[in-house]
Amino acid sequence: MANSGIFEYAPAPESRSVVDLKASYGLFVDGEFTEGSAGSFKTVNPATEEVLAEVAMGDDADVDRAVAAARRAYDQVWSRLPGRERAKYIFRIARIIQERARELAVLESLDNGKPIRESRDVDIPLAAAHFFYYAGWADKLPYANLGPDPKPLGVAGQVIPWNFPLLMLAWKVAPALACGNTVVLKPAETTPLTALLFAEICQQADLPPGVVNIVTGAGATGAAVVGHPGVDKVAFTGSTEVGRLIAKQVAGTAKKVTLELGGKAANLVFEDAPLEQAVEGIVDGIFFNQGHVCCAGSRLLVQESVAEEVVDRLRERMKTLRVGDPLDKNTDIGAINSAEQLAKIRTLSEAGEAEGATRWSPPCELPERGFFFAPTIFTGVSQAHRIAREEIFGPVLSVLTFRTPAEAVEKANNTAYGLSAGVWTDKGSRILWLAQRMRAGVVWANTFNRFDPTSPFGGYKESGYGREGGRHGLEAYLDV
Amino acid sequence: MTAQLALDEAGLRRLLHGLPPVDQVGADARAAKLGTRSIKTSAKAQALDLAVRMVDLTTLEGADTPGKVRALCAKGIRPEPDQPDCPSVAAICVYGDMVPTAKAALAGTGVKVAAVATAFPSGRAPLAVKLADTVAAVEAGADEIDMVIDRGAFLSGRYALVAEEIAAVKAACRTNGHDAHLKVILETGELATYDNVKRASWLAMLAGADFIKTSTGKVSPAATLPVTLLMLESVRDFRAQTGRQVGVKPAGGIRTAKDAIKYLVTVNETAGPDWLDPDWFRFGASSLLNDLLLQRRKLATGVYSGPDYVTVD
């Protein structure tokens, strides 16, 4: 007697009660929450489409106030503090993030739609680790091998995306503060809530007013931050399209810029690969965070001799993926972040079908409300298809094949992007050969989508420039 | 596949070394991720009962006596004397000399007798002795034989020797019209690498194992979730290639209901629901049963129970 049915797993929802949502949020400027001067916008739970809160829409005047506060804090307090004292504040922030981890995780999943398992096990712990790592650098900057007398740049204007809201904040804020800069940060329009909770954490940490300022808003708010003449350093993570605009906007100024942009990573599977782990890596590579990952392994390149086997195994594995309520601890794939993003994923998937690729998704029931998209693979994809070239930023995988290592490299590098790449093979010398040839800032060999505060991350080519993480990440925030 | 494949040294080596390799870190990460599944309410109640039904309640001590074995059998038949809805365990697992005692105690209950054989746990005895050990247990009424492979031979690459021995024990299980099920213990704690675990799994299946079992319980580490995951992948792939389904038995080190549920989740998501049955998945354990019973009570009554409320073995 088989026992199918037992492991349907009853719902295991994480409690929302740890989060104290306010009806509306202001801007965090000069250590205080203040009213915005230009109205507000709503942030919704993408899994239910319910409005979570009203959030202030920062305008030019708000950005101006925030930059002025950051400048004051820079001149009067932060740049004058010895590194060891800055470090203590940053360590304190790291600890508070750990203490309030569950609250942050639930809030992140509510606002973003990502599964609680990921916000709980990946986003929040990594954010804390990032602050912990860079806190330690604050009083050791002369040892970073970047120059004999590294100095902060001043006010950093930072614009972050919606896919890893708090983690991307940590990637930006932690090194900036460690290096002695102050910050004006604009969180993504659809995911402002954990940044606002972070503002509260700054208050709890007694961080001097103005060192961190959070200005919520949409694209225009971000452009105001980037374009403000009082900003000395611009850091942006997001689409290549917007990154390009920012690079043009800052042209001719003295602003230092780092950009972490899109990707269309190839994940190369050779016939001698540890296939079971490769399949897991493929799943991790494209379905982690609903595929809303700039370094997602969205192009699977399989050696022809094992292509059928790998795709069969992948299909079987995909049948066990659970799509649904982000707050359910057993959910593997949560909600797409916004209606707009869902429409984009649908459009590109339809283009894939129209171009003749074969589409497949495991049978899965999607919730009636909210923005959901079933995990999807396309087989029979060629390099010329849009789904093999454009960043979909969703749970959609394009499968291509290759015959020789040289062909694999050629196809993998045949993109304007260059953020990450994956290689799966059991042969050591081939791993090194491939790693050398991948035109990508991060190469995962026999693993995928691993992140660590000590490990530099960033792209080649149109995936942007500058590195975040590790010793290399300091350089973006120092005059050396 | 099995039929065409001669179990000669070269053929076996080609086959076993041609299996896709295993990346240890990736396998560990996968197992850890499966361990984060959260099983609640009705699903948990069903899972606990299923786990009870899968237990091979085991005593493998030099100090075992007929009295001890009879007590264990009573516990296995009715783990919760005051709760008739509590299922029996799958089998009682004992040394060969205890088979007659167990057989008598379990008569008519459906609970099986499993006997360890083949110079358990080391397996260091001449083949004739191992076969005699097996035949004695089978003749005494053992329904299942838990044999150990020759790890020394395996680690030195003498795969045919290991396979022949398994095949010979399998034949011994069928002595005089008996048909004892053969569980082959790989003793994964001595195999050192996941690649070896995978190869040994395939080797045992090719040689005729009805079940592959992780450990004797006498070597540390005994069963682990990643090793069980690998074995579940192996039985799944073996069935896909040969059509023959083989069971899996992690043994040793599984002490809590929480652990047992992680294993069941792993069975469900790796080999699939076909294996979620005592015919195809077992836990070799002794103390696990009481924790399953405590959790069962907690679910039924809503209060935490204590060791005084379940029976000692």
Add this chain to the structure above:
Amino acid sequence: MSKTAAKNAAAAAEAPRSSVRKTYKLYIGGAFPRSESGRSYTVTAPGGEFIANAAQASRKDARDAVRAARSAQAGWAKATAYNRGQVLYRIAEMLEERRDQFAQQIVSVEGGASAAAYAQVDAAVDRWVWYAGWSDKLSQVLGSANSVAGPYWNISSPEPTGVVAVLAPATPTLLGLTSVIAPAIVGGNAVVAVAPDACAVPAVTLGEVMATSDLPGGVVNLLTGSTAELAPWLAAHLDVNALDLAGVEAGSELARELEVAAAENLKRVVRPGRDHDWNADPGLARVKPFLETKTVWHPVGI
């Protein structure tokens, strides 16, 4: 020999000898072609005296140079760092040997004292030597082994960004050119350099030095002519990975426009400095912008 013939021969022997002049051409893909446009421009001394007709590179020459650079880049990057260092050192050797020639050319196009010209040549030679020594130390100094929180081996190392377009400063001619080319190629990039105006004269001679220094053809390509004409094409070229604006006036509209054009494919841009001192210790300021950091992960297990 007839009497007349002997007389003519004697007259010829007595006449002053006319020198054989060098034709100043471009240096693309290891060859010295004329501009495809057939254009040239007059290089004159500060006093206005004619020095040479230099080839005036066109946008199509720039395109060809980028193509040559792209096809040479992978091989140059694959060469061992030791080998690249030796080639750069060889350039220094060849330059040293032509010390007098470069000094004379510098005096002729820049004016000034001979001693200053010699000092510039010496500084240029020393700069090649300085960068030559960096080739096999960059990954040690700029790379790192990262202690990630998990069972993974993780290292970061610098890699060339690809094809770098450099706009050399007008002066100092030789030192300026050296100071923008050497740091770009030492890490394995290929370069398309615009040598503006009078810079053409020492630039072409530097090309000859490179052509005889075991530098693979196409690793350095020299375009002589007008920065204002060529730079927009290079800045907008999608197969160029980085841009050094050294030869453009800081704060100028041209500098801004080039940076905007470069943004189209997210080129790495080195902005022009104000009153840059080409004699100062260059550090790695022109090396690092043209290197990418690649981080490789691998599980550690048995």
